[in-house]
Amino acid sequence: MTSPSHVMSTTTVQPTALRVEEVTRTFRRKGRNVQALAPVSLSIPSGQFLTIVGPSGCGKSTLLQIMGGFDTPSTGTVTTPAGPVTGPSRDIGMVFQRATLFPWWTVEKNVAWALRCGGTGRREALQRSRELLDLVGLGGFETAYPNELSGGMQQRAALARTLSLEPSVLLMDEPFGALDAQTRELMQEELIRIRQAAGTTIVFVTHDIREAVFLGDRIVALSGSPGSIALDLAPDLPRPHTHEVMRTQEFLDAYETVWACIRDQASAREPGRSERAAEQDDQGESA
Amino acid sequence: MSDSVLRWTRPLAALVVIFGLWQLAGRVWTFPGYLFTPGEIARAWFASLDPETGSAVLATTLRAVAGFLIATAVALPVATVAALVRPVERILEPYIGFFFALPKISLLPLLVVWLGYSDSARITMIAVSAFFPIFVYMFAGVRGINPGYLKVASNVGASRRERFLHVVLPAVAPMAMAGVRIGVAISLIVTFAAEVVGQSPNGLGRLIQDGFSALDYDQMYAGIVMFALIGLGLDMLLRLMTRRSPGLWGEGVPA
Ligand SMILES: Nc1ncnc2c1ncn2[C@@H]1O[C@H](COP(=O)(O)OP(=O)(O)OP(=O)(O)O)[C@@H](O)[C@H]1O
Ligand SMILES: [Mg+2]
Numbered sequence: 001m002t003s004p005s006h007v008m009s010t011t012t013v014q015p016t017a018l019r020v021e022e023v024t025r026t027f028r029r030k031g032r033n034v035q036a037l038a039p040v041s042l043s044i045p046s047g048q049f050l051t052i053v054g055p056s057g058c059g060k061s062t063l064l065q066i067m068g069g070f071d072t073p074s075t076g077t078v079t080t081p082a083g084p085v086t087g088p089s090r091d092i093g094m095v096f097q098r099a100t101l102f103p104w105w106t107v108e109k110n111v112a113w114a115l116r117c118g119g120t121g122r123r124e125a126l127q128r129s130r131e132l133l134d135l136v137g138l139g140g141f142e143t144a145y146p147n148e149l150s151g152g153m154q155q156r157a158a159l160a161r162t163l164s165l166e167p168s169v170l171l172m173d174e175p176f177g178a179l180d181a182q183t184r185e186l187m188q189e190e191l192i193r194i195r196q197a198a199g200t201t202i203v204f205v206t207h208d209i210r211e212a213v214f215l216g217d218r219i220v221a222l223s224g225s226p227g228s229i230a231l232d233l234a235p236d237l238p239r240p241h242t243h244e245v246m247r248t249q250e251f252l253d254a255y256e257t258v259w260a261c262i263r264d265q266a267s268a269r270e271p272g273r274s275e276r277a278a279e280q281d282d283q284g285e286s287a
Numbered sequence: 288m289s290d291s292v293l294r295w296t297r298p299l300a301a302l303v304v305i306f307g308l309w310q311l312a313g314r315v316w317t318f319p320g321y322l323f324t325p326g327e328i329a330r331a332w333f334a335s336l337d338p339e340t341g342s343a344v345l346a347t348t349l350r351a352v353a354g355f356l357i358a359t360a361v362a363l364p365v366a367t368v369a370a371l372v373r374p375v376e377r378i379l380e381p382y383i384g385f386f387f388a389l390p391k392i393s394l395l396p397l398l399v400v401w402l403g404y405s406d407s408a409r410i411t412m413i414a415v416s417a418f419f420p421i422f423v424y425m426f427a428g429v430r431g432i433n434p435g436y437l438k439v440a441s442n443v444g445a446s447r448r449e450r451f452l453h454v455v456l457p458a459v460a461p462m463a464m465a466g467v468r469i470g471v472a473i474s475l476i477v478t479f480a481a482e483v484v485g486q487s488p489n490g491l492g493r494l495i496q497d498g499f500s501a502l503d504y505d506q507m508y509a510g511i512v513m514f515a516l517i518g519l520g521l522d523m524l525l526r527l528m529t530r531r532s533p534g535l536w537g538e539g540v541p542a
Contacts, residue, residue, distance in 0.1 A: 070438050088441040100435035104457040113453060114443040165443060 014045035015081060017201035018067060018092075018169050023076035024226075025062050035226040036062045039076065042220065042229070044203065046168075049195055051204045051216030053258060055265065059227025060205045061097055061173055067203060068094045068171050080169070090118055093167030095175045097205075099154045101146040101161070108133060108142035111161045118165065132160040135194075137186065151178040156187065163194065169201045177207065185243060188215060192241045209262065213237075213254045214246060221258055223265045231261040321504050328508050335509035344513050346490040347478055350406065351517070354413025355474040359467060362418050366425035367459075383422065391416040392480050399485060409481040416477040417470040424466025428459035464529060471521050475514065491517075 025037040036059045044050055052060050065071035067078055069085045069092065078085040085092065101110050111129035116122065130142055136156040138149075146154050155175050162170065176184045188211070195202055206212050212219050213235065221231035235254035237245055245251050306325040313324035323331065369376045395412050402408035436458055440450045482492025491510045498506030 068442070070441075088438065090442070090444045092442075094438070094442055096435055096438065098435055100433070100439050102436065102439075102454070102457065104460070114439075117443040117445045117449055161439075162442075 014047060016043050017046040017048070017080065018042075018044040018085075018203070019079045020044075020063075020067065021077050021079070023063070023066055023073040023078065025059070025066060025071070026074045037066075037073075038226040038228040040227065040229060041076075044169075044201060046201055047195075047199050049192075049202045049204065049215055049217045050220060051206060051212035051218070052220050052222060053206060053209055053212045053262065054222030054227065054230075055224050055262065056207070058222045058224030060222055063222070063227065064094070064171050064173050064203065064205055067169075068092050070094065090165045091167055092169045092171060093162040093165045095155070095159050095162045095170075095172045097173035099146070099151065099158065101154055101158055103146050106143045106145055107138065107149070107157045110146070110157065111164050114161045114164045128164065129160075132164055133157065135163070135190065136160045137183070137190075152176075152180070152183060155179070159187075166198065167200065169203065172202065172204045174205055174207065176211070184211075189241070189243075191215070209255060209258050210246070213251060213258060214241070214243070219254070219258055221261050230265060231258060233257060323504065323508055328512065331505035331508045332512045334505060335513075340494065340509065340513065343489055343491050343494045343510075344517065346487075347482065347492065347514070348517055350410055350413060350481070350490065351471075351474045351478040352521075354410045354478065355417050355470055357410070357414040358417035358470055358474070359421055361414075362421035362466070362470075363425050363463065366422045367429050370426045370429035383419075386415075387419050387423070391419075392477065392484070395481060395484050404486045406487075409478075409485045409487060412481045412485065413474050413477045417474045420469040420473055421463075421466040424462050424469070425459065428462025428466075429455070431462065432458045464525070468522060468525055471525065472518065475518050475521075479514065 020040060020042040022039045022041055023037060024035065024039050026033050026035045028034070040063060042050075052063070054060050062071065066073050067085070069078070069087045069089065080091070082091065088094070101107070102113075105113065108126060108129045111132055112122075112125040115125035115128055120128065130139075133139060133142055136159055138153060138156055138160065141149060141153065141157075146157065149157065155178055159172075159175055176187055179187060191202070191204075192215070194200065204212075204215055206215075218232070218234040220229055220233075222228065223230035233254060235250055235257075237250050237254070238248060310324045310326055312318075313326075318324065365379075369379050391412070394415065395408070398408040398411055402411065432455065436454050437450070440454045445454065478490070479492045479495075481487070482490045483496050487493050491514055495507050495510035495514075498504070498510060
């Protein structure tokens, strides 16, 4: 296939796992209305791995919170096959951007509690909790308290807790930001495995364009203030995923497309910025 | 040397040095009669160990604990409700603001007029004083619950009961404990004042006050040491409670 090797993904036969329709969100701050999201519409087919990139403060977390029912849109709707999303449920699991493990329990108790709330028996919950912690590479740390773990380890434990819900949609807000390169790659591959095994629909927010292109069947770039969709890309990358794919021409093309889109926004927002400075950033990012 | 040994030996060594210098100073210069060396204080304290002092300690402890318990039993639930229910907060706010800064001891004469020179008046005094720090800490604790915790609770489908018992309560525990510890200290301070100003027939306040009237310095020093020991004992009791689940109290409570 020749460059640009991407197609719009809206032409799919899969049922829709999550539909975002004309969603806006306006916050009140110091007596003024601040619009964080312009009308955003997204239809996410079941089983898709969608990644969302965009500059800091562009509304990625706001959009994710609304998708999960943790926040109410000012206008617009979010629907699943089960009906409109009016609040959080076990069916849409969220891994939050900030650490949310309960510091009063050990890591395994944190995960087990989520299972217990879903009706799992005590012993089975603990057993399953240990399996999940093993899965995210925290075997041996089951009885540690969250504040005895590093930021990245806490984030992985939070992922284990959310995975325990076995949600049909998994929302992740920059979950691997605090991880070193190797652990991050392992976690990425694990996530892809989980998705393949369980058929989970995943919406994954990240700052890292490389990560977004590697993980995403589809990449949405948000532009800021107010957040709106600037790019919706479904590159046709060789599957199954391994990090080898990053050397293919298709990957580099997709990466360049997303990067160009974000760079354009950045220079549009800061008229004083020279092209040269933007290019240097480009090299910094790909180094 | 292990960490736990060091933790005890260092402050102990500091104590020995300070008391040693103090004792030495008493040898070198002649202190006036009202200024005791550590040795003299210890001697006065040992000499005071009799049933009479014992009953004074008991009376004071009971008053302090009664006032403290009443304050805690009222402050914790009221603060929780005020923090969660806006209208309740609005109603309470002006009263809290007015009474918080008021030196509560100034109410004692009024309480005595109402309730006489009785333990009701004295214990009410203690409870009113200890109420405020506990209320303020608990209120801030409930307000300050990480909203992420509550989001997680609703994500995992926690019931109201699970949410309250497993998330809200442990989340406020460190702040509640901080308020309670200050409440204990305030209770003891006010107990002394309530015993002296409130003309208590017994208790350490009476003992110290009698020592003052009779210029009996031994008795005064012994009473002060007893007061300190009660405070230490009550605080240790609280800290013992926090030992049991380390994760619960986080770093809010120094061990
Ligand atoms: N509770 C709130 N009250 C007021 N403004 C808010 C609130 N939450 C978010 N905003 C505003 O909405 C905008 C988008 O915020 P959001 O957290 O969604 O950004 P983000 O894309 O996730 O950024 P980052 O990559 O840094 O996490 C920001 O301008 C922010 O100031
Ligand atoms: Mg964010």
